[in-house]
Amino acid sequence: xxxxxxxxxxxxxxxxxxxxxPLAAAEENTAELREQIQQLDQKLRILExxxxxxxxxAQKASAESSKKLPNFSIGSKGIxxxxxxxxxxAKIGALVQADGRFYLDDGADNRNTFIxxxxxxxxxxxxxxxxxxxxxxxxxxxxxTSTNNNTQLVDAWIDGRFSKAFGLKVGKxxxxxxxxxxxxxHFIEATYTNQLAPNRDIGVEAFGSxxxxxxxxxxxxxxxxxxxxxxxTRNGTDGDFTxxxxxxLNPFEKNDNALAGLSLSVGGSYGNEAGATSAIxxxxxxxxxxxxxxxxxxxxxxxxxEWYTGPFSLVAELAYDQQEIAGGNTVxxxxxxxxxxxxxxxxxxxxxxxxxxxxxxxxxxxxxxxxLVARVSGLDIDNDAFTTHGGSLNPATNADGAxxxxxxxxxxxxxxLQVRFDVEKTNFSGGSGSQLLAENELYAFTRVQLxx
Amino acid sequence: xxxxxxxxxxLLLAGSSLLNAKDIELLNVSYDPxxxxxxxxxxxxxxxxKEKTGDDVKVKQSHGGSGxxxxxxxxxxxxxxxxxxxxxxVSALHNKAKLxxxxxxxxxxxxxxxxxxxxxxxxxxxNPKNIKDWDDLVRPGVSVxxxxxxxxxxAQWNYLAAWEFARQKYGSDAKAKEFVAKLYKNVPVLDSGxxxxxxTFVQRGVGDVFISWENEAFLAQRExxxxxxxxxxxxxxxxxxxxxxxxxxxxxxxxxxEVATAYLEYLYSDEGQDIAGKIxxxxxxxxxxxxxETQFPKLNLFTIDEKxxxxxxxxxxxxxxxxxxxxxxxx
Numbered sequence: 001x002x003x004x005x006x007x008x009x010x011x012x013x014x015x016x017x018x019x020x021x022p023l024a025a026a027e028e029n030t031a032e033l034r035e036q037i038q039q040l041d042q043k044l045r046i047l048e049x050x051x052x053x054x055x056x057x058a059q060k061a062s063a064e065s066s067k068k069l070p071n072f073s074i075g076s077k078g079i080x081x082x083x084x085x086x087x088x089x090a091k092i093g094a095l096v097q098a099d100g101r102f103y104l105d106d107g108a109d110n111r112n113t114f115i116x117x118x119x120x121x122x123x124x125x126x127x128x129x130x131x132x133x134x135x136x137x138x139x140x141x142x143x144x145t146s147t148n149n150n151t152q153l154v155d156a157w158i159d160g161r162f163s164k165a166f167g168l169k170v171g172k173x174x175x176x177x178x179x180x181x182x183x184x185x186h187f188i189e190a191t192y193t194n195q196l197a198p199n200r201d202i203g204v205e206a207f208g209s210x211x212x213x214x215x216x217x218x219x220x221x222x223x224x225x226x227x228x229x230x231x232x233t234r235n236g237t238d239g240d241f242t243x244x245x246x247x248x249l250n251p252f253e254k255n256d257n258a259l260a261g262l263s264l265s266v267g268g269s270y271g272n273e274a275g276a277t278s279a280i281x282x283x284x285x286x287x288x289x290x291x292x293x294x295x296x297x298x299x300x301x302x303x304x305x306e307w308y309t310g311p312f313s314l315v316a317e318l319a320y321d322q323q324e325i326a327g328g329n330t331v332x333x334x335x336x337x338x339x340x341x342x343x344x345x346x347x348x349x350x351x352x353x354x355x356x357x358x359x360x361x362x363x364x365x366x367x368x369x370x371x372l373v374a375r376v377s378g379l380d381i382d383n384d385a386f387t388t389h390g391g392s393l394n395p396a397t398n399a400d401g402a403x404x405x406x407x408x409x410x411x412x413x414x415x416x417l418q419v420r421f422d423v424e425k426t427n428f429s430g431g432s433g434s435q436l437l438a439e440n441e442l443y444a445f446t447r448v449q450l451x452x
Numbered sequence: 453x454x455x456x457x458x459x460x461x462x463l464l465l466a467g468s469s470l471l472n473a474k475d476i477e478l479l480n481v482s483y484d485p486x487x488x489x490x491x492x493x494x495x496x497x498x499x500x501x502k503e504k505t506g507d508d509v510k511v512k513q514s515h516g517g518s519g520x521x522x523x524x525x526x527x528x529x530x531x532x533x534x535x536x537x538x539x540x541x542v543s544a545l546h547n548k549a550k551l552x553x554x555x556x557x558x559x560x561x562x563x564x565x566x567x568x569x570x571x572x573x574x575x576x577x578x579n580p581k582n583i584k585d586w587d588d589l590v591r592p593g594v595s596v597x598x599x600x601x602x603x604x605x606x607a608q609w610n611y612l613a614a615w616e617f618a619r620q621k622y623g624s625d626a627k628a629k630e631f632v633a634k635l636y637k638n639v640p641v642l643d644s645g646x647x648x649x650x651x652t653f654v655q656r657g658v659g660d661v662f663i664s665w666e667n668e669a670f671l672a673q674r675e676x677x678x679x680x681x682x683x684x685x686x687x688x689x690x691x692x693x694x695x696x697x698x699x700x701x702x703x704x705x706x707x708x709x710e711v712a713t714a715y716l717e718y719l720y721s722d723e724g725q726d727i728a729g730k731i732x733x734x735x736x737x738x739x740x741x742x743x744x745e746t747q748f749p750k751l752n753l754f755t756i757d758e759k760x761x762x763x764x765x766x767x768x769x770x771x772x773x774x775x776x777x778x779x780x781x782x783x
Contacts, residue, residue, distance in 0.1 A: 042595060045658045046640040052656075053643065163474055 192335030242271025296324025518605030537605025
């Protein structure tokens with residue numbers, strides 16, 4: 001192997017060093033660049049983070065200031081104003097029912113009419129989070145047959161909801177005895193079961209629910225309004241109070257099956273009453289049983305079943321009304337009904353009604369929801385109510401029973417506007433001396449309702 | 453009529469006693485890094501309270517910089533209890549709004565500090581800036597993440613720990629002030645709370661070292677893995693004693709004193725102490741101090757009372773308007 005001289009080695013070393021020095025410099029430059037990039041990256045991250053913090057602070061400040069402003073809203077649930085913490089709120093709503101009533105039988109003349117059935121502007125709200133109130137005036141006729149246009153008070157109550165299990169309500173409000181108020185779910189007008197229970201009463205009521213709403217209760221003391229009326233401004237002529245209430249069992253509410261919407265309930269009341277009882281009306285709102293004179297114990301019992309599943313609904317209710325009357329007789333009348341609905345457009349049915357999936361829009365060609373409804377109902381008047389058995393009713397001019405059956409179509413244009421159409425036939429028994437009762441009853445009712 | 457009314461009253465009384473189970477809601481206003489602790493603790497307490505009384509209790513949590521949280525309560529936030537980073541923030545509830553009594557700290561064991569913590573350094577994997585002690589935080593080119601001591605309790609612990617280190621090493625408060633001023637010159641982002649600083653350092657990748665609550669450092673390491681972050685134990689640190697109190701004016705108004713007091717007392721129970729240890733807070737019950745002793749590094753710790761004459765004095769000297777922080781920190 002050839003050996004190199006010292007000089008040659010030195011020359012080679014110098015040549016190599018000369019060749020490598022640019023490489024070393026380049027590496028140094030790369031490290032410097034890397035360092036600079038890292039520094040720039042940090043600066044960028046710092047700038048980004050500081051910007052992010054500024055934006056967060058601005059958003060928080062904006063959210064804080066909006067929290068201090070009251071919330072105003074107007075929509076399908078009315079016009080409302082609420083404090084930022086929602087502890088205080090007030091809402092104005094509206095209910096207008098414009099009915100057309102047409103009788104297709106040959107009974108009494110001049111019964112066809114247009115009426116404003118209900119015109120109400122409920123004013124409701126919350127005070128200090130747990131107290132609620134409702135003041136609802138009625139601007140329409142006092143009832144379906146009245147020509148009185150005086151403004152009346154339908155609801156005026158205050159409640160305190162202290163826990164889910166316990167609340168207290170005072171004032172004038174819907175009686176717990178009947179399942180539903182006349183503003184009922186399936187048909188335009190309620191039927192016999194509501195004729196045997198008070199509509200509104202004045203008093204004090206405890207309410208609540210336990211075991212995750214398995215059992216709900218209402219229990220109160222009331223002035224004791226006569227059947228199918230609103231309690232007046234003070235207690236009646238008897239001076240006695242009536243205890244009333246309702247227990248509702250929702251056994252399957254937490255289940256995710258067809259039975260989830262099933263509830264069973266029983267309402268009732270007990271007290272003393274004196275004075276004139278209310279006349280009883282047919283589903284077509286005609287007086288078919290006259291007034292008696294109450295004088296003594298008054299007992300009402302009203303069990304019911306409600307079932308809402310998918311587009312279907314079913315309500316069955318019984319009402320028994322027992323009243324001691326002047327002369328010593330005790331009259332026990334019975335009313336019942338079964339009604340059902342099928343939402344043809346498939347939306348879910350509920351106690352509150354139907355919310356259309358595609359609200360009516362001429363522009364979009366959507367029509368809202370349609371529901372087909374049907375009802376059968378009956379009334380049996382105790383013989384002891386009639387003069388033939390010691391009572392005061394004339395059997396020639398008062399019905400001793402009735403059976404009604406009918407069907408209807410409800411059109412829900414949107415959450416606020418409905419159009420309803422019902423046809424119902426009633427066969428009366430007894431009262432053959434009355435033209436109305438002799439001819440039975442066949443009506444076609446329509447209603448346009450705005451509610452928010 | 454009398455019969456009717458007495459029947460109703462009887463039914464009402466019988467009914468109300470049967471239906472007495474309550475739904476209770478409490479609000480716990482706390483500081484930034486206690487989210488995980490109170491999520492788990494609230495669940496345990498709700499179960500305990502249900503078993504004991506049959507009542508359902510739901511505890512809502514609110515978190516933020518400790519000083520800011522105290523101000524919110526003073527301004528009207530309806531907190532049933534406060535669990536804040538430092539006693540001075542709780543005392544402000546008495547000093548500024550008389551929401552609690554002056555001797556609030558005597559109502560629970562260990563001066564109302566059911567768990568403790570300390571301050572450590574969290575650095576990036578491999579410790580590229582070779583951070584070993586407080587001295588390294590003032591080196592040029594070292595970027596330090598710590599929150600704003602004006603709003604964050606954790607930041608005040610950090611500040612005082614750095615101050616005490618410098619005072620011991622360099623011999624005077626003047627030197628300590630100089631040291632801390634240099635340290636804050638290395639702070640590029642000043643978050644309002646400790647959790648924000650964790651986001652800055654851990655998620656946004658800003659900074660070389662994060663002066664962190666010990667539990668926050670452990671949680672970051674657990675979440676992202678030990679290779680990504682390392683914990684550095686400084687030669688000296690501070691014994692942080694987060695304190696808790698019922699807010700008397702609020703619980704008396706809401707009628708929640710009994711459950712709110714029980715909520716705080718349960719922090720001292722075996723279950724409460726065990727949960728604190730699991731979430732990397734240092735328990736105070738000797739049984740759980742022993743259980744978790746291997747989890748926590750041994751540190752040379754001092755207290756605020758020993759070195760700064762208590763929180764009232766420390767706050768006035770350093771964090772009140774015109775205090776040392778205002779003097780050294782120029783934005």
